[in-house]
Amino acid sequence: MYKLRLFKDKFMSKLMLVLTLASVSVLFVIGIGLYYHSIPILHKLSLSDLLTTSVWKPLKGLFGFYPFIMGTLWVTGISIIIALPLCLLTALYINEYAPARIRKILTPFVNLLSGIPPVIFGVWGVLFIIPLIQDHIAPHFVAFSTGYSVLAGGIVLAVMIFPLIVSIITEVLRTIPQDLRDASLSLGATGWETTRKVVLKKALPGIIAAVVLAISRAFGETIAVLMVCGNNAVVPHSVFDPGYPLPALIANNYGEMLSIPMYDSALMFAALLLFVIILLFNIISRVILARLERKLAS
Amino acid sequence: MKRRKYEELFFRVLMVLATVFVAGSFFLIVGTIFYKGAPYMTLDMITKTPGGGFYIGKEGGILNAIIGSIYVAGGATVLGLLISIPVAIYINMYMGGKTFLANTLRMAFDVLFGIPSIVYGAFGFLIMVYFGLRASLLGGIIAVTLLVIPILVRTLDEVIRTVPFELRDAALSLGATRWETAKVVLRQIRPGIFTAILLSFGRAIGDVASVLFTAGFSDNIPTSLHEPAATLPLAIFFQLSSPVEEVQGRGYASALVLTIIVLIITVLSEIFIRNFFKHKI
Numbered sequence: 344m345y346k347l348r349l350f351k352d353k354f355m356s357k358l359m360l361v362l363t364l365a366s367v368s369v370l371f372v373i374g375i376g377l378y379y380h381s382i383p384i385l386h387k388l389s390l391s392d393l394l395t396t397s398v399w400k401p402l403k404g405l406f407g408f409y410p411f412i413m414g415t416l417w418v419t420g421i422s423i424i425i426a427l428p429l430c431l432l433t434a435l436y437i438n439e440y441a442p443a444r445i446r447k448i449l450t451p452f453v454n455l456l457s458g459i460p461p462v463i464f465g466v467w468g469v470l471f472i473i474p475l476i477q478d479h480i481a482p483h484f485v486a487f488s489t490g491y492s493v494l495a496g497g498i499v500l501a502v503m504i505f506p507l508i509v510s511i512i513t514e515v516l517r518t519i520p521q522d523l524r525d526a527s528l529s530l531g532a533t534g535w536e537t538t539r540k541v542v543l544k545k546a547l548p549g550i551i552a553a554v555v556l557a558i559s560r561a562f563g564e565t566i567a568v569l570m571v572c573g574n575n576a577v578v579p580h581s582v583f584d585p586g587y588p589l590p591a592l593i594a595n596n597y598g599e600m601l602s603i604p605m606y607d608s609a610l611m612f613a614a615l616l617l618f619v620i621i622l623l624f625n626i627i628s629r630v631i632l633a634r635l636e637r638k639l640a641s
Numbered sequence: 642m643k644r645r646k647y648e649e650l651f652f653r654v655l656m657v658l659a660t661v662f663v664a665g666s667f668f669l670i671v672g673t674i675f676y677k678g679a680p681y682m683t684l685d686m687i688t689k690t691p692g693g694g695f696y697i698g699k700e701g702g703i704l705n706a707i708i709g710s711i712y713v714a715g716g717a718t719v720l721g722l723l724i725s726i727p728v729a730i731y732i733n734m735y736m737g738g739k740t741f742l743a744n745t746l747r748m749a750f751d752v753l754f755g756i757p758s759i760v761y762g763a764f765g766f767l768i769m770v771y772f773g774l775r776a777s778l779l780g781g782i783i784a785v786t787l788l789v790i791p792i793l794v795r796t797l798d799e800v801i802r803t804v805p806f807e808l809r810d811a812a813l814s815l816g817a818t819r820w821e822t823a824k825v826v827l828r829q830i831r832p833g834i835f836t837a838i839l840l841s842f843g844r845a846i847g848d849v850a851s852v853l854f855t856a857g858f859s860d861n862i863p864t865s866l867h868e869p870a871a872t873l874p875l876a877i878f879f880q881l882s883s884p885v886e887e888v889q890g891r892g893y894a895s896a897l898v899l900t901i902i903v904l905i906i907t908v909l910s911e912i913f914i915r916n917f918f919k920h921k922i
Contacts, residue, residue: 352818359731432659458907460847462874563757
């Protein structure tokens with residue numbers, strides 16, 4: 344009986360170890376798998392050619408990722424520019440100013456927003472943001488725009504990353520000791536002065552981590568951006584130009600990728616590119632956040 | 642002195658406006674979907690599979706996609722639980738929970754959580770090509786399982802950490818093995834497991850990019866793991882790209898169906914989380 348129990352314990356321990364290692368190793372297996380499938384295209388064209396040329400003609404064997412990289416950067420940049428100030432102010436309000444009652448009502452909405460699936464954001468973008476840009480925003484600046492633009496992608500993405508940024512900054516603000524605020528307030532500083540000179544200063548690493556994490560989320564978002572971005576493989580020059588981000592490129596062409604030589608390899612290279620960038624950004628922000636947490640614990 | 646007061650007021654107003662905007666965007670999205678989708682909502686939409694001329698605006702519904710999505714999300718959540726419960730227990734009970742290695746593992750799952758679904762989709766496609774599988778329900782479940790494992794592990798990990806150490810110590814001091822103690826802890830976190838299931842299911846049912854390559858699409862309800870399965874988000878996407886107005890409208894109605902499903906799941910999980918943490922000391 345005793346032996347059986349010990350055996351069970353040992354057995355379960357080994358089984359769990361195997362499952363743990365297997366599920367973590369997915370991280371490496373994805374990287375290796377994508378790299379392995381990108382080798383053909385990396386042999387044919389040099390890395391710098393792939394990243395800096397802008398001709399995309401799979402049938403002729405030309406794979407220039409530059410327009411797609413620029414499309415991704417434009418969309419991501421716009422979304423962060425819109426989302427960061429709004430989310431920072433919201434998180435500050437929720438954490439520093441709002442009475443407990445209002446805080447309790449507000450927090451669930453942030454969670455509800457984060458539960459909405461990407462495709463719904465896309466539908467909303469098509470129904471609401473596109474007409475808004477086409478009829479009300481673009482006419483003030485350019486002669487003609489269909490509305491399908493990097494701006495539309497950026498706005499939709501910004502709303503999608505609201506919950507992520509707000510929740511992380513709120514968490515970070517919570518780690519700042521109340522004593523610091525009290526000290527500042529007791530010296531006669533106003534609420535905003537305390538927020539700006541004490542709270543924000545202390546929270547800066549956490550805010551950076553939140554932004555880095557949000558960038559990586561925006562980088563990989565596929566379907567919502569694909570639906571509103573126009574998907575035109577040229578480098579955008581203004582916010583009203585259409586763009587074609589990397590994830591949209593992968594999603595749009597999976598159907599034909601096995602019928603054209605090198606095409607599958609090129610798309611897997613696109614996935615690898617996304618994977619590596621997002622992996623790096625995630626590790627950076629997680630290390631910053633873990634350090635903050637440890638500081639709080641000590 | 643006056644300037645400081647005005648500055649205070651100015652930023653306070655700015656903060657309230659920003660908060661109203663951020664929280665309001667939720668209503669704006671749900672409102673738009675309801676407004677556009679409700680007129681096209683019929684009973685046929687959720688009780689029938691696509692008929693002959695469905696994609697040119699004739700009779701039928703999206704039952705195939707609803708059932709397909711439930712199969713994919715349900716299968717992935719079950720499979721994910723079978724993997725992530727042992728992982729969460731291992732990290733907390735066998736590795737000591739607070740060691741460097743345990744924290745590194747947690748961070749690895751955080752990073753996995755950050756990997757976008759399109760990468761999981763592409764990777765799932767590679768797995769399928771490797772094993773010679775066609776786009777099928779099985780392929781979709783595999784890709785979505787990879788997607789939900791990090792969510793499940795991190796949620797279960799948070800939940801297990803709320804179990805008081807005394808409880809584990811009591812079990813261990815009575816001579817229970819670690820596995821027997823784990824069973825005591827598991828019983829304690831049952832509501833937490835339910836929350837994790839809801840979160841995972843909600844994420845799985847709404848995701849497109851991971852099933853795009855792997856699950857395929859079909860007008861029939863799949864009867865085996867090797868048949869392609871339609872999924873709700875993909876059905877929305879396809880219907881929206883149609884030039885026929887009637888089909889587009891049905892796309893809005895399908896979006897409404899998905900929104901309602903996801904909202905119910907999210908609200909339920911919110912309630913569960915609240916109750917779970919309320920009863921904790």
